[in-house]
Amino acid sequence: MLQEILIHTNSKIRQRQNKSAANNSKSNASSYMQETTLGELKAFIGLLYLAGITKSNRQNLKDLWRTDGTGVDIFRTTLSLQRFQFLQNAVRFDDKATREQRKQIDNMAAFRCIFDQFVHRCQNAYSPSEFLTIDEMLLAFRGRCLFRVYIPNKPAKYGLKILALVDAKSFYVLNLEVYAGKQPSGPYAVSNKPFEVVERLIQPVSGSHRNITFDNWFTGYELMIHLLKEHRLTSVGTVRKNKRQIPESFIRTNRQPNSSLFGFQKDITLVSYAPKKNKVVLVMSTMHHDNSIDESTGEKQKPEMITFYNSTKAGVDVVDELSANYNVSRNSKRWPMTLFYGILNMAAINACIIYRSNKNVTTKRTEFIRNLGLSMIYEHLHSRKTKKNIPRYIHQRIEEQLGEPSPRPTVAPGRYVRCQDCPYKKDRKTKHSCNACGKPICLEHAKFICENCADLNSAD
Template identity: 90%
Template sequence: MDFERQEERIRTMLEEATTDSSGESSSEQETDHCSEHELNSETEQEGDDSVDVSSNSRQEEVAVNESCNDPEDDLPLSLLRQRDSASRQVNGPFYTSKDGTKWYKNCQRPNVRLRSENIVTEHARVKNTARDAGTEYECWNIFVTTNMLQEILIHTNSKIRQRQRDNANAADNANCKAPSYMQETTICELKAFIGLLYLAGVAKSNRQCLKDLWRTDGTGVDIFRTTMSLQRFQFLQNAVRFDDKSTREERKQTDNMAAFRSIFDQFVQCCQNAYSPSEFLTIDEMLLAFRGRCLFRVYIPNKPAKYGLKILALVDAKNFYVLNLEVYSGKQPPGPYAVSNKPFEVVERLIQPVSRSHRNLTFDNWFTGYELMLHLLNEHRLTSVGTVRKNKRQIPESFIRTDRQPNSSLFGFQKDITLVSYAPKKNKVVIVMSTMHHDNSIDVSTGEKQKPEMITFYNSTKAGVDVVDELSSSYNVSRNSKRWPMTLFYGVLNMAAINACIIYRANKNVTIKRTEFIRNLGLSMIYEHLHSRKSKKHIPNYIRQRILKQLGEPSPRHVNIPGRYVRCQDCPYKKDRKTKYSCNACAKPICMEHAKFICENCADLDSSG
C-alpha cells in the first residue's frame, strides 16, 4: 500500500509540473518542495526494496521531463492558443480558384533575408576559348566555325558538279566545258559570298534587286562588282547546300528538318559554349519570314510577316545574347526528334543550359502555368515571371473581374508563388504570376498608375527575344528564297552577328556600333578573296585597278610590248577593244578613241613649261 501511495504521489507531482504555471503562487511552490522533501525522507526509511522503487520512479521522472523538453509540448496552453491565433492571422482570409487552389491575402513568408532562389551563382561573362577572340572575324568564327563552313563547302561543290553535268547533258556533249561562273567554289569565295550578304544588310539592300547592286552607271555598290560577278553571286546563292542529298530521304524518315539539322545544332552548341548570360532571361518565339513550301511553315497573324518558320528562343534580357534555340518542326516522325511541342516540355528543353543557376525566366501567357513555375523552382532552381491567361483554373474569380477601380491591384500569396491582378484602366485586368516576388510592393516610380513591382519587372525583362528580332531586321541579310534551309541559314547569320558583336565588346571593352562591326566583319571576309582575284587574268583591268584601290595597294606601271595588241584600259569591258598604243606618261594601253592629239609645237611648249 505504501508503495502504491508513493507512486501515486509521484504521478500527481509530475502532472502539476506540466500544467499552466501562470496562476501558481510562491507559497504553493514552497509546499511542493516540502512535499518532495517528505517523500525523500519516507523513502529512505523503507529499506532496500523501497530504494529500488524510488530509483525506478526517478528514472520515470527523468524520462517524462525529457519528453517535456519538446518545444511544442513545453509551451503553456495559453501560449499555444496565442500562437495558433497568430498563425491564423498571418494566413488570414484567402481566395479560392475553380480547382480549389487557395491564395492567401497576406504574405506567407515575410523573410528579411534574401531568399536562396534569388541568389544568382553565375553572371554574364565570356568563357572558354571565346575569350581569345580579338577581331571581328574571330568573334564571328566562334559561332559559324570553320568546320561548319567546310561542311557547307563540300555539299555546295557537290551541287555544283551536278549542275555541270546537267549543263553538259543539255548541250549533248559530255566533254563540254562548264562556263566560268559554274566552276566549283572555295572556302575563300564562300566567305566572300557571306561577307557580301552582311554588307547588303548594312546598306539596307537585302531585299533590293541584285542588278541594282551591280550597276556600272554609278548607282551600284562598287564592292559587289569587284568581289564577284552578278552571275557568279546568283549561281552560288542557288547552289549553297547544307547536307548530303544522297542520304536526305533516309534522314527525313526521322526528322523533318534533316536538310539543315547538322548546321543548326552546331550553331546552338557554339552559342552555349561561348558565353554565360546574365541573371535575367527571356523565352519567346520569333518568326523568320518564308512563304515557300515547307511542312512546318506556320501562320502567326500578330507577326509582321504572318507566314514563316517559328523559332523558340532563350535570350539574355540585358544584352540580348541568343543562348538557346529550337525550331518548331511540326509533328516529327517516330524517332529521336519526336518531342512534344507543349509549353511545359518546350521550356524544359530550352532551360537546360541554365538549370540550377538561380536565374530568372520571363515569358508570356502561352508558356505561363502554375505547375510549370513550381516545377522550375523546385527542380531547376529557377524563378520565373509571366502573364497568365484568364481561363487558367488556378485563377480566383475575383482576379478576373473587370468591374474594379483603375490602377487597383489584388494580391494572392502562397509559400513559393505570388499572383497579382492589376487593372490598368476600366474594364481591363492584367494577371501576372511570379516565383521571384513574395510581397505586395508597389513601384513608386509609376506615380498615379500604382503598378506593382511584379508588373514593372515583367515589362523590363519581357522584350529580350523581340529586341533580337528588331536587331536582326535592322541589318538583315535575308533574301527572297523558295528554299526553307536558306531562310534558316540567313537567320543563323543574323544571330551570329549579334552574338559576335557582344563577344567583341566584352573582349575589347569597347562600345562599338553594330553598323561598324558588321561592316568591318563583311570587309574582312571579302579581302582574302580580293587578294586572290586581283591576280586572275580574265578580269578586266579596270576591275583590277579598283581591287587594288580597295586593298590599299599601288597600281603597277603598265608596260606595253611593241607590236602586241592589248585591251584598252579606258574602254568598257563589253567593247573589248584591243590596241597597240599606250600613254606616254603612265604607259597605260589606250585606243585612239581615248587618246588626245597635239602638234609638235604644243608638245614642245608643254615639255618646256
C-alpha cells in the same frame, strides 16, 4: 560550319556541271559554274551583310550590279552577277545522298546539322546576364514546307517558327529551337507543349539561379515550380485568366483602377493589377515574395512584379527588330535558305555583342556589320586580283578596296605590247607607256603634255 556548307555546296555544283555537260550547254556557262572555295563562300555571305546595311536585301540583284552609276561598286568588285546568283541557288547544307533516309526521322533533316552547330557555338561563346526571356519569332516564308505556320499577329503571318532563349539585357541569342511540326517517330519526336519547350530551352542555364521571363502561352503553376525546384531558376510570366489555379476574386474586373491584389504561397506569388476600368493583368512569379509597389510609376501604383516583367519581356522581340533593321534575307522558295538567312542575322547580333563586351566599346551595329561584311570579302578579293580574265576596271576597284596597287607595268624600249585601254578584241599593240603609272597605252588613249607643264604638274 562553313567548311561543311562548302563540301555540300560543291557537291551540288558538280551535279549541275554534269547536267550541263549532258545537255551540251554552251561553254559560256562554265565560267560561273565552277566549284567554289571557302574564301568565295565567305565573300558571298559578306555581300549579304553589306546588302543588309544598305537595306537592299530584297532589291533586284540586277540593280545592285548596274554599271550606270546607280549600282553598288563593292558587289561588282567581289563577284559577278551570274556567279552570285549561281551560288545563291547552289548553296546546300547537308548530304543529298542520305537526306531521304534522315527525313524518315526528322522533318528538318536538310538543315539540322548546321542549325545544331550554330546553337552549340552560341552557347559556348558567351555568358548571359541573370535575366533571360523565352518567346517565339517568325521567319517570313511562303514556300512549301511541312512545318510552315500561320501566326496572324506577326507582320509576316506565314513562316517558320523559332522558339528562342535570349538575354533580356544584352539581347544575346543563347538557345534556339525550330518548330518542326509533328515529327516522325525517333529522336526528334518531341512534345511541342509549353512545359516541354521551356524544359529544353533552359538547359544551358539550368542550375544557374537566373530568372526566366515568358508570356501567358508558357506560364503555368506546375512549370514555374518545376523550374524552381529542379533547375534552380526563378521565373516571371503573365497568366491567362482561365487557369484553374487563379482565385475568382483575382479575375474580377469591377475594381478600382490602379489597384492590386496579391496572393502568396511558400515559393510563388500572384498579383492581379487593374491598369484601368474593366481590365485586370495577372502576373505570377517565383522571384518576388512581397507586395512591393514601384514608386517610380507614380499614381499608376504598379507592383514591382509588373514593372519587372515589362522590363524583361521584350528580349526576343528586340532580336526580331534588330534582325529586321539590317536583314540579310532574300526571297527564296527553299526553307533551308530562310533558316540560313535567319541564323546569319542572329550571328551578326551575337558577334556584335561579344565584340562590344570584349573590347569594352560602344561600336554602332551599322559600322560593325559593315566591317564584318568587308572582312569576309577580302580573302576572295586577294584571290580575284590575280585573275587576268576579269575587266580592267574591276582590277582597279579591287586595288582601291584593298589599298594595294599592283606593280606598275613597264614596257621595254622598242617592244610592242597590247594597249591596256583598248578593248581586248582590237588587240592593238603599242610601244608607248604612261609616264605616271607605267601601263602600256596607245596614242588614241594618250594626251600630249610639254615638259614645262609636266614639271608644273609634278610640283603641284
